[in-house]
Amino acid sequence: MEPTFSRSVEELKGLKLLTEKDLGLLESVDEACGELSLSEFEAYVERRYNDVAAKILSERGLMGLPIDEKYGGKGVSMFVHSLAMERLGQLGMGIVTLVDVHQFLGSQTIQQWGTEEQKSKILPEAASGKSILAYALTEPEAGSDPGSMTTTYSECNDGYVLNGSKYLISNGSIARYVIVFAKSIADNSVTAFIVDSSTEGFKVAMHLSEKLGLFTSDTALLEFENMILPKDANLGRPGKGFAVAYSALLNGRIGIGSGCLGVMEDCLNSCVERARNRTQHGKPIGKHQLIQKHLAKIAMNLESSRWPVYMAAMMKDKMDSDQQNLALRNNVDRLSATAKLIASTNAFDSADRAVQIHGGFGYSLLSPVAKHFLDSRVARIYEGTDEIMELKIASTILGKDFEAYK
Amino acid sequence: MKFHLDGTVSIKATPEKTFASLSNPEFMVSTIPDLQSSKIIDQDRFEAKIRVGISVVRGNVDMKFEIKEKSGRNHAKLVGDGSGAGSRMHIESVLDLSPDDGGTKMVWSADADINGLIAGIGSQVLKSQSEKQVSQIFSNIKAKLESIPATN
Numbered sequence: 001m002e003p004t005f006s007r008s009v010e011e012l013k014g015l016k017l018l019t020e021k022d023l024g025l026l027e028s029v030d031e032a033c034g035e036l037s038l039s040e041f042e043a044y045v046e047r048r049y050n051d052v053a054a055k056i057l058s059e060r061g062l063m064g065l066p067i068d069e070k071y072g073g074k075g076v077s078m079f080v081h082s083l084a085m086e087r088l089g090q091l092g093m094g095i096v097t098l099v100d101v102h103q104f105l106g107s108q109t110i111q112q113w114g115t116e117e118q119k120s121k122i123l124p125e126a127a128s129g130k131s132i133l134a135y136a137l138t139e140p141e142a143g144s145d146p147g148s149m150t151t152t153y154s155e156c157n158d159g160y161v162l163n164g165s166k167y168l169i170s171n172g173s174i175a176r177y178v179i180v181f182a183k184s185i186a187d188n189s190v191t192a193f194i195v196d197s198s199t200e201g202f203k204v205a206m207h208l209s210e211k212l213g214l215f216t217s218d219t220a221l222l223e224f225e226n227m228i229l230p231k232d233a234n235l236g237r238p239g240k241g242f243a244v245a246y247s248a249l250l251n252g253r254i255g256i257g258s259g260c261l262g263v264m265e266d267c268l269n270s271c272v273e274r275a276r277n278r279t280q281h282g283k284p285i286g287k288h289q290l291i292q293k294h295l296a297k298i299a300m301n302l303e304s305s306r307w308p309v310y311m312a313a314m315m316k317d318k319m320d321s322d323q324q325n326l327a328l329r330n331n332v333d334r335l336s337a338t339a340k341l342i343a344s345t346n347a348f349d350s351a352d353r354a355v356q357i358h359g360g361f362g363y364s365l366l367s368p369v370a371k372h373f374l375d376s377r378v379a380r381i382y383e384g385t386d387e388i389m390e391l392k393i394a395s396t397i398l399g400k401d402f403e404a405y406k
Numbered sequence: 407m408k409f410h411l412d413g414t415v416s417i418k419a420t421p422e423k424t425f426a427s428l429s430n431p432e433f434m435v436s437t438i439p440d441l442q443s444s445k446i447i448d449q450d451r452f453e454a455k456i457r458v459g460i461s462v463v464r465g466n467v468d469m470k471f472e473i474k475e476k477s478g479r480n481h482a483k484l485v486g487d488g489s490g491a492g493s494r495m496h497i498e499s500v501l502d503l504s505p506d507d508g509g510t511k512m513v514w515s516a517d518a519d520i521n522g523l524i525a526g527i528g529s530q531v532l533k534s535q536s537e538k539q540v541s542q543i544f545s546n547i548k549a550k551l552e553s554i555p556a557t558n
Contacts, residue, residue, distance in 0.1 A: 002530075038534040041527070042461040090530075270528055277407055277525075361526045366463055368528030 001030045004265040005087045008306070012083070017314075022080045025065075029084045032060045033091055040091045043216045045365050047209070050216040053095055054102075054129055054174075063099075064127025066108045071123035073107070078251070078320070082258040082313035089262020090269075093375035094216030096259030101170045102126065104255035105383075106133025109179060109248040110194065113236040118194060122177055134175035135252075136166035136195075136222060137245055144388050144405070146181065146190075146245065151224065153182040153191065159231040162193065162224045165205065168382070172220030173204040179248070180224070181241050190241035193233045201227030213374025250333055252383045253340035254316060257309040260340075260347035260379055263372045264302040267347075267354035270368040271295055274358055285357070294353040301346035305339075312339035334396035341389040344379035351376045407525040409533050412515035415544045419551040421503045424510040425479045427551055428501060434471070434484070437546035439539060442466055450474070458491060460535050463524060465491025480504065493522035516540065 001009065009026055012018050018026075035056050043050035057063050065081050067073020076084070081103070088095045107126045110118060110133070125131035142149040151164025162182055172178070180195045195202065206221040236244040275286030275295060285291045312335040319325070319332045354369035355362035362369055380386050388405060395403040417424055427433040431452035435444045440457040447453065450473045458467050467490030475483040486497040499516040518536065525532065 034534065037530050038460070038538065041531040045461045045463075266530075269530075273407065273529060277521075358526075364526075366523075366527055368531070 001027060002033065002087065002090065004269055005030060005090065005262075008086065008261075008265075009083065012310075017079070018083075022076070022083075025074060025076060025080065026083055026087070028060055029062060029087050032056055032062055033087055036091055036095065040095060040216055044092065044094065044371050047215040049174075049218045050094065053098055053216070054132060057099070058129025063102065063129035064107065064123070066103055067111060067123050067127045071111075071119060072127035073123065074127075077313075078254060078316040079310065079313040082254055082309060085255050085258035086261040086265070086309075089259035090266040091262070092216065092266075092371045093259055093263065093379060094214055094371075096256065096262070097170050097214060097217040100252055100255035100259065100383075101135055102133045104251040105135035105248045106171075106177075106179065108251050109135070109244060110235065112247060113192070113244050114194070115232065117232065118235070122194065125176070131176035132171050132174050134169055134171040134178040135248060136169045136172070136178050136180045138168050139165060140167045140221075144385055146242070149181065149183055149190070151180070151182040152185050153193070153229075154185040156228070158228050159233060160193065160229040162195070162201070162227040162229055164224055166222045166224075168208065169220050169222050170382075171218050172222050173207055174218045178222065179235060179244075180222075181245055184239065187239070189239035190245075191238045192235040192241040192244040193229055194235050195224070195227070195229065195233065199227055199229070201225045212377060213371065214378055246333075249383055250336045251316070253336040253389075254309065254312050256379050256383055257305070257312065257336075257339035257343035260343035260376060261302065261305055261309055263347040263376050264298060264305065264343075264350045267350045267369055267372055268295070268298050268302060271298060271354050271357045278359075291357055294357050298350040298353055301350045305343040305346045308335070308339040308342045312336045330396055334393055337384065337389040337392045337396075340379070340384065341386060341393070344376065345386065347372070347376040348380060407521070407529055407532065408517065408519045409529055409536070410515065410517050411533070411536060411540055412513075413540075413544075415512045415514065415548060416506060416509060417512060417548055417551050418509045420508075421480060421505055421510045424512065424551055425482070425503055428503075428547070429473055429476050429482050431471075431473065433550070434473070437543050437550065439542045439546065450476075455490075458539075459524065460527065460531065463491070463527065467491055467493065467495065469495075475500075489522075491522075491524060493520060493524040495520045495524075512544075514544075 039052045040050050064073030065076050069075045110122055126133055137146050139149050153160045153162050178195045180193050181190055183190050203223040204220050205223040208219040275291055276284055278285045315332045315335050319328050351372035355373045358367050358369055361367050391404045431446050435452055442455040442457055444454045452471050454469050455466050467488045469486050469488030471486040473484055480503040482501050484499045496519045502513045504511050
């Protein structure tokens with residue numbers, strides 16, 4: 001097992017927080033990461049989507065971690081899932097994004113809100129990796145304010161008619177099923193739908209490759225033109241789409257925070273290697289005190305992020321066993337936002353310091369840390385910006401009447 | 407940057423034949439992937455220009471190899487030094503052979519010390535790429551040895 005991740009796992013094992021089954025699964029994730037590292041590097045420097053990542057994860061049975069065993073998944077807890085994401089994060093946020101959207105925003109949401117028919121049909125395909133999932137809330141004019149979305153639906157004899165577009169959709173062009181949020185023409189209420197991308201009217205309007213980073217992750221602009229959805233395409237009750245959206249984001253933020261732990265671990269590993277082996281002014285740069293300061297800060301960033309992420313994941317597991325406890329749910333919502341905010345800002349700071357330690361070479365995509373600098377930036381934006389996270393944290397303390405973003 | 411690789415390979419050829427091949431520079435040169443050119447110096451030494459790298463980081467390195475510690479027809483050490491593509495490398499590989507159900511079990515280990523541009527890529531990726539190349543070398547060794555007809 002990769003040494004830094006192994007240390008993390010051993011500590012949690014020592015606290016009796018992991019079972020033998022959990023350890024076996026994490027070994028498998030670690031092996032998959034070893035197999036993925038080369039293709040992820042190659043795809044990154046060539047600035048293209050890593051088209052073997054999903055295949056490698058599927059072959060090892062890792063595309064359905066949170067899905068119940070009865071649907072072909074592994075049925076792991078949020079805590080173990082979070083640790084798996086931590087290891088994947090060492091490879092970069094590209095892989096984290098693929099898995100976070102497919103599993104935390106996709107399959108977990110369908111598992112929570114779907115009908116038995118929807119779950120029986122989609123979850124086995126998602127668990128095997130045969131079908132990739134995506135989540136489409138953001139629009140060109142509706143980011144942090146999803147209430148201003150302009151994608152609409154109306155009822156028709158066959159079910160629903162969907163029109164509109166969704167922007168910056170991770171896994172958008174590779175997904176078989178996309179969870180799409182749309183506003184009712186009749187009453188402006190928002191409903192979540194499971195959209196089959198093979199349906200007429202679904203269009204990948206643009207592959208968004210002009211990104212600052214995250215090259216190995218698929219990002220697309222999707223368009224829906226008079227798309228007819230069947231009567232049973234709604235996910236959750238009609239008009240209750242925001243409840244579906246926010247529950248998905250609660251999960252997803254834990255996934256992103258977990259991935260950011262891996263980013264910091266990889267930055268630390270690369271910097272320790274560099275500090276020991278790079279000689280300047282007649283001694284390894286690790287013997288220069290200002291380099292040690294950066295190393296100490298990265299290590300502190302990592303340690304100060306681990307507990308918020310682990311705490312959010314463990315409390316999410318508790319919430320899943322006590323669904324009616326609204327106070328607990330509110331608390332987990334806060335913890336999830338806190339974990340993402342702390343881990344993503346610390347990951348970006350760590351990546352910045354890692355580039356500095358690597359000097360001129362750190363500014364090259366060939367260095368092991370440049371991708372983290374470019375990619376971790378998006379973790380402070382997607383699935384809720386830093387600012388929205390702060391407002392959410394404040395509102396969960398002050399109460400709903402103080403929600404500043406309403 | 408230093409890293410270590412090891413493994414075991416089963417070969418359907420006797421240890422004697424395997425050892426004779428592995429201690430022969432001409433045979434060893436023929437198993438190197440992405441070989442651009444080579445020169446046999448004597449019965450223990452050879453030079454090879456090899457195309458190395460990952461993705462966009464590619465270039466030729468000029469390597470000098472020496473087969474050392476040939477002992478008991480079951481042990482050998484291959485030492486290589488070279489430079490190119492903005493990098494320097496030193497590799498030491500130890501091979502130990504033993505009979506295995508009519509064939510040979512080869513236990514190998516390799517220690518590499520790489521500096522310069524290629525080393526900057528980082529140990530995780532570099533180790534992964536090295537595993538891929540070593541696997542190709544052993545696959546070539548196996549294919550060549552197993553296709554050589556047995557002689558008494």
